[in-house]
Amino acid sequence: MKKVISTFIEEKLTKVLEKLNYPLKPKVIISNRKDLCDYQFDGAFSLAKELHENPFNISEKITAEFQKMYANTSFFTKIEAVRPGFINFTLSDTCINEILNHMKESDKFAITMPAKETIIIDYGGPNIAKPLHVGHLRSAIVGESIKRILKYYGHEVISDVHLGDYGLQIGQVIYGLKSENISINDITIEILDRIYPKMSGLCKENDEIKTICAQITKDLQDGNQEYQAYFVKIREVSGRDILRIYDYLDVHFDLWYGESNAYPYIDKAKQALEAKKLLKQSEGALIIDVAKSEDSKELPPFIFQKSNGAYLYGTTDLATIFERIIDYNPQKILYVTDLRQGMHFTQLFRVCEKLGITKSTNFEHLGFGTVNGLDGKPYKTRAGTAPKLDELFTETKEAFLNSNPKNTSMDNEDLDILVNAIIKFADLQNNREKDYIFDSKKFSSVIGKTGPYILYTYLRIANILTKENYISTNKLTNTIYNNVDRELRMKILELENALNYSYTTRLPSILANYLYELCVNLNAFYENNHINNLEDVKKKEDWLILLDLSCKIIKDMLYLLGINIPKKM
Ligand code: ARG
Numbered sequence: 001m002k003k004v005i006s007t008f009i010e011e012k013l014t015k016v017l018e019k020l021n022y023p024l025k026p027k028v029i030i031s032n033r034k035d036l037c038d039y040q041f042d043g044a045f046s047l048a049k050e051l052h053e054n055p056f057n058i059s060e061k062i063t064a065e066f067q068k069m070y071a072n073t074s075f076f077t078k079i080e081a082v083r084p085g086f087i088n089f090t091l092s093d094t095c096i097n098e099i100l101n102h103m104k105e106s107d108k109f110a111i112t113m114p115a116k117e118t119i120i121i122d123y124g125g126p127n128i129a130k131p132l133h134v135g136h137l138r139s140a141i142v143g144e145s146i147k148r149i150l151k152y153y154g155h156e157v158i159s160d161v162h163l164g165d166y167g168l169q170i171g172q173v174i175y176g177l178k179s180e181n182i183s184i185n186d187i188t189i190e191i192l193d194r195i196y197p198k199m200s201g202l203c204k205e206n207d208e209i210k211t212i213c214a215q216i217t218k219d220l221q222d223g224n225q226e227y228q229a230y231f232v233k234i235r236e237v238s239g240r241d242i243l244r245i246y247d248y249l250d251v252h253f254d255l256w257y258g259e260s261n262a263y264p265y266i267d268k269a270k271q272a273l274e275a276k277k278l279l280k281q282s283e284g285a286l287i288i289d290v291a292k293s294e295d296s297k298e299l300p301p302f303i304f305q306k307s308n309g310a311y312l313y314g315t316t317d318l319a320t321i322f323e324r325i326i327d328y329n330p331q332k333i334l335y336v337t338d339l340r341q342g343m344h345f346t347q348l349f350r351v352c353e354k355l356g357i358t359k360s361t362n363f364e365h366l367g368f369g370t371v372n373g374l375d376g377k378p379y380k381t382r383a384g385t386a387p388k389l390d391e392l393f394t395e396t397k398e399a400f401l402n403s404n405p406k407n408t409s410m411d412n413e414d415l416d417i418l419v420n421a422i423i424k425f426a427d428l429q430n431n432r433e434k435d436y437i438f439d440s441k442k443f444s445s446v447i448g449k450t451g452p453y454i455l456y457t458y459l460r461i462a463n464i465l466t467k468e469n470y471i472s473t474n475k476l477t478n479t480i481y482n483n484v485d486r487e488l489r490m491k492i493l494e495l496e497n498a499l500n501y502s503y504t505t506r507l508p509s510i511l512a513n514y515l516y517e518l519c520v521n522l523n524a525f526y527e528n529n530h531i532n533n534l535e536d537v538k539k540k541e542d543w544l545i546l547l548d549l550s551c552k553i554i555k556d557m558l559y560l561l562g563i564n565i566p567k568k569m
Contacts, residue, residue, distance in 0.1 A: 004112075004496040005099060006030070008075075009039055009089060016065045022047055022058070028089075030494060037078070037088030038490060044085040055085025063087055096489050097476045103492070104472070104549050108152065108556070111496050118156045120324050121147050123336035124246065124253060127164035128238040129173045129192050132245050133386040134379050134438075135338070138368045141427050143336035144251045144562045145508035146366065152560060153503055158328060163242075163258030165235055166316065171217030172199040174230045175209070184233045189241045192234065218310050221263065231260075245389050249420060250562060262319035265326075266311060269319045272355055273304065283307060290350035302347040317348050325361060332362045334506070339367030339433060366506050369435035371427070379438055396422050399440035400452070414566035421451030421563045428512040428561050446569075449516050456569055457519040458554045461547050464531060470544045477542055484521070484528045488546060491521045495553060508561060515557045522550050 006028040013026035024043050031037045044062065048055035059081040066079055066087075078090040103109040123143025126132050143159075150157045176195040177187065203210040220227035239256065246252065273279045278288050284307030291299045302314055324330060335345060345365035352358050373379040381387045387395070396419045401407050410418070426443040430436040446452040480486045498514035501507070531547075534540040558565060 004500070005091065005095075005493055006039060006497060009041070012066065012070055013041060013043075013062070016062055016069060017043075019069070020061060020065055022062070023050070030497060031088070034487075034490070036082075037080070038091045039089040041087040041089070042085070044087065048085060056081065056083050059085045059087050091490075093480045094478050096480065096486075096493065097478055099493055100489060100546075100549065101475045103495070104475070104545070109495055109499075109553065111153075111499055113154045116154050116156065117331040118158070118328055119150055119332040119334065120158045120160060120328060120330045121150065121334045121336065122160050122162045123147070123334075124161040124251070125164060125337060126161070126242050127167060127169055128242070128258070129169050129234050130196050130238075131193050132242060132389045134371050134389065134392055135386055137371060137389065137392070137423070138427060138432070139336050139338075140246065140249055140251045141424050141562065142366070142368055142432050142508060144249075145424075145428060145511075145560060146334070146336065146506050148560045148562065149499075149503050149506075149508065149511070152499075152556075158255065158330070159253045160255040160257055160324075161242075161246075161253040162320070163235075163239070163256065163260075165231075165258035166217075166221060166260045166263070167313070168214060168217050169196060169200070170220060170231060170234065171213040171215070172196070172203055173234060174216050174220070174227055175199065175213050176202075177230065184229055187230075187233050187237050189237055192238055214310075218308070221311065235260075248393065248416065250564060257320070257323075259313075259316040259320075262316040262323055263311075265319040265322040266315060268322045269315075270304070272322075273351075276355060278351070278354055279304060288351050288354070290347050290354070292350075299343070299346060299350075302351050314344060314348060317344075318351060321348075321352060321357065321361075325357070330361060332364065334364045334366055336366045336368065339369060341365070342367055364506070366432065368432040369430075372435050372437045374437060374439060376437060392423070393419055396440045396444065400444040403441070403444045404446070410566070410569070414568070417564045417566045418452060418455070418569075421455055423451075424561060424563050425449075425451030425454065425512060428508045429516065431507060431509045451563060452569070454515060454519050454554070454558065455563075455565060457522055458551065458558070458565060459569055461522060461526065461551050461554075464526075465544065465548055465551065468531070468544060470548060472545060472548050474541055474545065476545050477538060479539075479542065481539060481542075482529070484525045485543075485546075488521045488525045488550070491518050492546075492549060492553065511557055511560055515554065515561070518550065518553065518557075522547075 009028045010026050013028065017024055017026060024047055026041060026043050028039050028041050031040045044055040044059035047053070047058050051058070063079055063081040074092055075095040076089055077092045078088070080088045082088055121143060123139045124136070125139055126136050147157055147159050173192065173195050176199040177191070180195075182191060199213070203213055216227060220231055235258075270279070273288065279286050280289065282301070285303055286305040287301040287303050289301050291301075303312055304315055304318070305311055321333065324333060342365060349358070349363045349365070352361070352363060371379045379387065381391065397415060400415070400418055400422060422440070422443045426438055427436070429449055442448065443450050444452060446456050480489060494514065498510050502510035529543060531540060531543050555565065
């Protein structure tokens with residue numbers, strides 16, 4: 001057998017339903033009553049509604065036909081219609097072990113690969129001259145994980161950090177530097193970290209300065225040489241610091257483009273818009289209507305150019321799409337940003353639709369929620385500002401060191417791996433669209449749904465395999481020895497479902513939660529089944545094979561979540 005087990009049952013069910021003339025494409029799910037069965041089919045309920053028949057009668061008919069058509073398969077030990085209309089499937093040991101052996105021997109655990117596509121993923125999105133803070137964390141973590149999952153499925157994936165490098169903050173910082181007589185060569189990250197908050201505060205109080213800063217930004221965009229020289233240096237200094245943080249997070253980009261790189265493509269975008277007569281004058285600005293009659297909420301027009309001639313966030317995003325299509329002609333472009341940018345992306349994608357771009361390129365906005373503090377409000381430092389990422393790393397490291405005196409003996413490299421694991425697993429276990437509370441103490445513990453728990457489990461099992469000098473050559477036999485053993489095997493069978501689901505929904509949380517459940521099963525298995533002194537050679541071999549397969553799965557899943565493995569804990 002070379003298939004996900006649910007697909008395998010679905011294929012058989014399709015034939016059964018056809019034979020019975022039932023109009024339904026069957027969907028089989030992992031049982032939510034594992035004490036009763038392994039997989040279940042609930043389609044009788046919708047059929048019952050449609051055909052005005054009793055659901056239990058339908059499930060009985062399907063079951064009877066299934067048994068008739070597949071009477072001699074050795075895959076199920078039980079197929080049963082249960083009131084009020086469920087159909088329950090229980091797999092045979094032979095079936096379970098056959099799939100496990102196939103997973104063990106195949107590349108990437110035998111998942112089915114989709115047709116290869118070129119996909120651009122735009123995440124990170126930091127703004128230069130501003131320090132990275134907690135608000136930038138999720139885009140980096142979630143984006144990196146989605147990128148790795150897409151690559152795992154064989155796609156050609158190009159990642160772009162898409163720096164915010166041509167916005168108002170640049171004009172503000174240039175003004176601040178000039179007014180303090182700081183020359184270009186003297187610019188350092190410390191100076192930038194000081195000037196930006198000062199200027200952004202000043203601009204909030206003083207409209208005159210704000211106008212000057214806006215003008216500097218506009219002149220910079222129009223090519224003013226002095227400002228360009230400042231810009232190049234600011235981008236270099238700030239870019240180096242951003243890179244340092246991403247390196248720490250093991251987050252990597254193929255392209256370090258920014259809004260400024262899109263400027264040469266603005267004309268191309270404008271020509272295309274003009275050719276389709278999409279641009280409209282409105283109070284001096286150039287806009288595009290993107291509302292549709294079926295919209296439930298009013299969607300304002302997309303602004304291409306402001307009345308003072310300035311371009312906006314949307315303009316550079318549109319121009320960037322032209323750039324990306326010319327350079328890579330991708331089938332998909334994905335954006336990982338804060339959910340609150342939802343409307344911006346709806347407008348942008350609508351413009352692409354009107355331009356006919358969406359015929360060959362699909363767009364997805366993958367939004368995420370907020371990182372909150374213990375009070376349930378957006379995470380803040382004692383000073384009331386969003387903590388810089390450096391501060392968050394330090395806080396997490398301290399929490400981990402305090403959680404167990406033994407942790408202080410870990411080397412620095414391993415400690416940094418743990419800090420990453422704590423932060424990333426805390427984040428990725430939550431559906432990206434939900435807010436979550438970051439509690440460094442709770443997530444540092446080796447007990448509970450945490451990064452350290454997963455890593456500890458992995459190292460514990462990997463240790464056993466090393467001690468036993470295990471080399472994987474044999475296949476699993478047909479035996480399953482006890483309940484926890486069977487539960488572990490069934491959890492491994494769920495891998496493909498979890499992977500496929502996280503791939504299609506772009507939700508790394510599915511994988512994170514699967515990984516946690518696998519570790520819970522593994523620990524239960526290990527505590528109940530002592531391997532070291534086993535005399536039954538066949539049993540010992542089977543169990544080592546199982547542990548080895550589990551270790552390989554954990555390793556790959558951790559990689560997909562962007563989490564590295566320490567040498568020891
Ligand atoms: N710099 C933007 C921000 O801080 C995020 C950029 C996201 N990417 C994009 N193509 N718009 O919100």
